[in-house]
Amino acid sequence: MAQEEKEEIRYISITDTRARKLDKFKTEGKIPSTNWAVKMGVAIGILTGKMAGKKFGGRGHGVDVEAVDPQGLFRILVGKDVAQYARGGLDILINELEKGKSVFDIYRRYFEGRPK
Amino acid sequence: MWIKRLVLDNFRSFYGHHDVPFERGINSVLGPNGAGKTTLIKALEYNLFGITENVTEREVINDKHKDECLKKGMTPSASVWVELQHGEKRYIVHREFFAPEGGRIPESLTVNGETVENSWIHEYLILPEDFELMNIIGIKLNTLIKSFRSKRNAVRDLIGLPLISKISRSTTMAYNDYVSQTKWAEEQQSAKIARRELLERELEDIHKRIGELEVNESEAKAELDTAKKLLEETRKKIDSESTSLYTEIEGLQSQYQLVSEQLEKERKNFTEMQDSLPYFLVLSTVRERIGEIQKVIGRNINEFFRHYGFLEGQIGALQKYIGKVKPDHEMKVDASNTKKELDTILRALPGRNLPSREEFREFMRIERSLNFIEYLERMAEKSENYPVLERKILELGAKEVSLTRRLEEAKSIFRTRGKKTAEIAKLEGKVEALTRRDASVTTELERLRRDRDLRTKEVRDIIRDLSKYSQMSDEEEKYARRAFALKSMFEELVQKHEKDKIAKIGKRAHELFLNIIEKPELFTGLELTHDYDVKLHEKYHPKGEIPTTRPSTGETDVMYISIALALNMESGNKMVILDDATINLDNKHTKKVLDAINEFGFEQVIMICKDTIKNLVLTKLDSRKVYDVQFDKIKESSIISSIVGG
Numbered sequence: 001m002a003q004e005e006k007e008e009i010r011y012i013s014i015t016d017t018r019a020r021k022l023d024k025f026k027t028e029g030k031i032p033s034t035n036w037a038v039k040m041g042v043a044i045g046i047l048t049g050k051m052a053g054k055k056f057g058g059r060g061h062g063v064d065v066e067a068v069d070p071q072g073l074f075r076i077l078v079g080k081d082v083a084q085y086a087r088g089g090l091d092i093l094i095n096e097l098e099k100g101k102s103v104f105d106i107y108r109r110y111f112e113g114r115p116k
Numbered sequence: 117m118w119i120k121r122l123v124l125d126n127f128r129s130f131y132g133h134h135d136v137p138f139e140r141g142i143n144s145v146l147g148p149n150g151a152g153k154t155t156l157i158k159a160l161e162y163n164l165f166g167i168t169e170n171v172t173e174r175e176v177i178n179d180k181h182k183d184e185c186l187k188k189g190m191t192p193s194a195s196v197w198v199e200l201q202h203g204e205k206r207y208i209v210h211r212e213f214f215a216p217e218g219g220r221i222p223e224s225l226t227v228n229g230e231t232v233e234n235s236w237i238h239e240y241l242i243l244p245e246d247f248e249l250m251n252i253i254g255i256k257l258n259t260l261i262k263s264f265r266s267k268r269n270a271v272r273d274l275i276g277l278p279l280i281s282k283i284s285r286s287t288t289m290a291y292n293d294y295v296s297q298t299k300w301a302e303e304q305q306s307a308k309i310a311r312r313e314l315l316e317r318e319l320e321d322i323h324k325r326i327g328e329l330e331v332n333e334s335e336a337k338a339e340l341d342t343a344k345k346l347l348e349e350t351r352k353k354i355d356s357e358s359t360s361l362y363t364e365i366e367g368l369q370s371q372y373q374l375v376s377e378q379l380e381k382e383r384k385n386f387t388e389m390q391d392s393l394p395y396f397l398v399l400s401t402v403r404e405r406i407g408e409i410q411k412v413i414g415r416n417i418n419e420f421f422r423h424y425g426f427l428e429g430q431i432g433a434l435q436k437y438i439g440k441v442k443p444d445h446e447m448k449v450d451a452s453n454t455k456k457e458l459d460t461i462l463r464a465l466p467g468r469n470l471p472s473r474e475e476f477r478e479f480m481r482i483e484r485s486l487n488f489i490e491y492l493e494r495m496a497e498k499s500e501n502y503p504v505l506e507r508k509i510l511e512l513g514a515k516e517v518s519l520t521r522r523l524e525e526a527k528s529i530f531r532t533r534g535k536k537t538a539e540i541a542k543l544e545g546k547v548e549a550l551t552r553r554d555a556s557v558t559t560e561l562e563r564l565r566r567d568r569d570l571r572t573k574e575v576r577d578i579i580r581d582l583s584k585y586s587q588m589s590d591e592e593e594k595y596a597r598r599a600f601a602l603k604s605m606f607e608e609l610v611q612k613h614e615k616d617k618i619a620k621i622g623k624r625a626h627e628l629f630l631n632i633i634e635k636p637e638l639f640t641g642l643e644l645t646h647d648y649d650v651k652l653h654e655k656y657h658p659k660g661e662i663p664t665t666r667p668s669t670g671e672t673d674v675m676y677i678s679i680a681l682a683l684n685m686e687s688g689n690k691m692v693i694l695d696d697a698t699i700n701l702d703n704k705h706t707k708k709v710l711d712a713i714n715e716f717g718f719e720q721v722i723m724i725c726k727d728t729i730k731n732l733v734l735t736k737l738d739s740r741k742v743y744d745v746q747f748d749k750i751k752e753s754s755i756i757s758s759i760v761g762g
Contacts, residue, residue, distance in 0.1 A: 032390055043394035046401065071488050072481050073395055073402050076409075104502050107393050111499070114397055 009075070011062035012038060012083040014090060019061040021094050030097055037093060038068045038086050040103075045089030046077055047110050052087030118691055118720035119160070120206070123197035126181035127213075128155045131748045139740040142713065142721045146730045147745035153724045156745070157695055163196040163211045166234050167221055176213045176221055178748075191215060305582060312578045315571045322568045326561060333557045340550040347543040354536045361533070365526045372519040379512040386505050389495065396496040402489060406482050413479055691720045698725065703732070710736035 014022075025031045031040075045051060065082065069075060074082050096106045124134040129152045136156065147153045167176070177194045185192040193214045200207045207227055214222040225232055395402075692713075698706045706729060713721055714737060725733050733739070742753045 032387070036391065036394075039391075039394040040397075043397035046398050071485050073398065073485060073489070076402055076478065076482060076485070077398060077405055103390070103393070104506070107397070107499075107502075110397050114400065 009065050009080050009082060012042075012065055012068060012086045013062045014038060014041075014087060016061045018087070018090050018094065021098075022090075025094075025097055031103060035063055035067050038063050038090065039074075040106075041088075041090030041093050042068065042074050042078075042082055042086045043089065044092050044106075044110055045085030045087075046074065047114055048089070048092060050088035050092060051081065051084040052091065117200055117202040119198060119722070120201045121197070121199040122156060122160060123195075123199075124156075124159055125195040125197075126178040126192070127159050127194045127196055128152070128175060128178060129748055130155065130750070131178045131180045134750050136743065136750055137741070138720065138722065140720055141740040142718075142723060142737050143741040143743070144733050144737060144739045145722065145724045145743045145745055146727045146733065148727050151727075151745040151747055152750075153745050154695060156750075157693065157722075157724065159196045160198060160693075162213070163198045163209055166211070166223065166225070167213070171221070172216075177215065182215075308578045308581055312575055312582075315575050315578070319568060319571050319575070322564050322571070326564050326568065329557055329561045329564065333554065333561060336550065336554040336557055340547065340554050343543065343547045343550050347540070347547050350536075350540055350543055354533070354540065357536075358533060361526060361529055365523065365530065368519055368523045368526060372516065372523060375512055375516050375519060379509065379516055382505060382509050382512060386502075386509055389499065389502055389505065392492055392495055393499070393502075395492050396499055399489065399492055399496055403493075406486070406489070409479060409482055692718050693722045693724075695724045696726065698729065706732060707736060714738055 019034065022031065022034045022037050025037070026034060031037045065075075068086070069082065074085075078085055093106065096109075097103075101109075118140055119138050121138065122136045124130045124136070126132065127134075145153050145156060162176070177192050181194075182192040184190075191214065193212050195210065195212045198209045200209065208229075210226045210229075212224045214224075216222075225234065694713075698709055701709065710733065713723070723733065723737065723739075727744075733742075744751045744753050
């Protein structure tokens with residue numbers, strides 16, 4: 001953990017389970033891509049303040065941070081905690097998608113409920 | 117009648133008295149030129165007919181006798197006695213010539229001692245009814261004996277031979293020409309008729325073939341037209357199909373392109389929007405956070421930059437200064453010192469709120485992100501359009517799919533057009549084959565028509581020629597007219613001189629002449645010339661045509677000797693006087709003439725010859741008397757002595 005803090009964040013670990021689920025949604029056409037889902041996950045995580053445990057997951061399945069947050073907007077907000085927010089937000093997103101909600105419905109919901 | 121004796125007294129070259137007795141049969145007088153052979157004939161002529169020509173005194177009276185008489189004071193005179201035996205009667209005709217008086221030679225004539233007139237001889241002695249030739253000779257002996265040429269001309273004139281012969285020849289020639297022309301024309305005609313028949317047969321075949329081919333041609337043309345029409349229709353149909361298909365494909369393609377572009381654009385927008393959706397959620401928070409950061413570190417950063425900029429300016433000035441002079445150790449030390457001072461300044465900057473390196477990086481990142489954030493903010497306002505955009509994309513996608521399908525269909529139709537092209541090619545091949553067939557038929561028809569025209573023209577020409585032959589060609593007509601004209605002239609001439617004895621004789625002579633020419637065997641094998649040899653004659657003139665080539669001098673002489681002999685035979689006269697008649701003849705013909713004279717059995721022949729043919733005459737002729745005339749001497753030779761050479 002100490003090493004992660006010192007080093008620049010390069011990967012966001014999302015675990016194999018999440019990755020498989022995202023793959024499934026992607027195949028079903030519910031999400032445009034895994035990176036996008038991670039990005040959405042980060043946003044939802046930041047909005048809801050939901051963070052996944054640091055011990056959860058690991059290096060099993062990861063996505064490139066530069067691909068998810070090329071402009072570093074998320075990192076302005078949460079810095080090195082971006083991966084934890086991502087995992088937390090992804091859980092919400094996956095849950096919502098599994099309920100049959102569309103991407104735009106989810107967006108609408110969180111956009112309406114965002115802090116003004 | 118025959119001449120029994122000729123007596124000369126001082127006549128011309130003969131001085132003194134000369135007694136020349138002749139006998140019945142052949143009497144030969146031989147001698148060289150100028151010996152006096154012709155003088156004997158002259159004596160005979162002057163005695164019987166008087167001097168009818170212009171002669172001088174010298175030509176009658178002997179010069180030597182004249183000289184003697186002048187010396188003696190006597191009157192010179194010449195006398196000629198001719199004793200004639202006419203049947204039982206015997207006449208002694210004596211004529212005496214005196215010296216000329218006033219250009220005329222006086223003469224006295226006595227017959228059997230009685231003085232008579234010249235005409236007496238013509239009336240009583242030489243009677244026309246007794247012997248016709250003598251009549252002729254009696255009238256023209258003067259001319260006859262002058263020379264053989266004159267003699268020949270005289271005979272020709274007398275018997276009217278030139279004209280008759282000419283007429284006859286011309287007539288015969290014209291007739292022969294006419295016959296040959298006609299024959300030629302007939303041959304030509306028959307050849308042309310045969311040719312015409314052949315051509316007509318050929319024409320019939322050609323017409324038949326043309327008829328067949330014309331049927332074929334019309335069939336071929338009809339078939340070709342049908343095929344062409346079909347090809348044209350197919351082409352039109354396929355062309356119109358192709359055109360509409362092309363238009364459709366083009367339209368579809370442009371539509372597709374339009375939709376694709378639009379779709380792509382919308383998709384891009386959608387993707388951008390979709391991509392930005394997560395940012396939209398945190399955008400306001402980010403804005404707030406940036407504000408805070410800027411607030412916290414912004415002032416310090418500005419101040420920092422101001423001092424830092426000042427020091428950097430100093431370093432720049434120093435470096436500039438160092439650049440101007442050659443940098444030595446000291447200057448380098450100064451620069452290093454200035455850098456150290458800058459660090460010191462940086463460290464000695466007032467305020468402890470200087471941003472950390474991390475903060476500074478963040479600040480810089482925020483600065484960089486501000487534009488993007490502004491963009492996102494602008495876009496976030498449109499985020500409500502997201503479902504519309506999605507729907508639109510779906511619609512466009514459906515439209516694109518439909519267009520793709522339609523395009524695929526049109527393209528598949530277009531691909532099937534290849535089969536139709538093959539159909540056209542097949543039809544074109546058929547049309548080409550039919551065109552070739554039609555062309556070959558047309559070519560053959562043209563050839564046949566050309567042949568037909570040529571043959572028809574030839575037949576027409578032949579028919580025209582044949583009609584011409586059926587009449588008479590200009591040349592033929594000319595010959596025919598000439599022949600008829602000459603024939604009538606000849607008949608007229610004969611008719612005109614019917615009662616004229618000369619003409620009668622001439623006519624008879626002409627017949628004989630023709631007989632001689634055509635039937636020389638009538639005259640005991642007397643051949644006119646080797647050219648007129650019977651065999652050769654038959655060879656060159658197998659149909660008895662009269663030779664039209666001009667006879668040579670010798671040939672002409674032979675002809676006239678033959679005529680003279682023949683006329684004598686015909687007229688019953690048995691007396692012939694030949695004065696150098698064989699002068700132009702070669703040995704062969706001389707022998708033949710002599711043989712003829714022998715065989716014809718004349719009552720009397722007086723033959724005057726050059727002494728060059730003496731031996732020939734002596735050996736050939738059964739001469740009763742032979743005289744050698746040697747100038748003023750007339751010497752009788754015996755045959756034996758002559759032969760022996762005495």
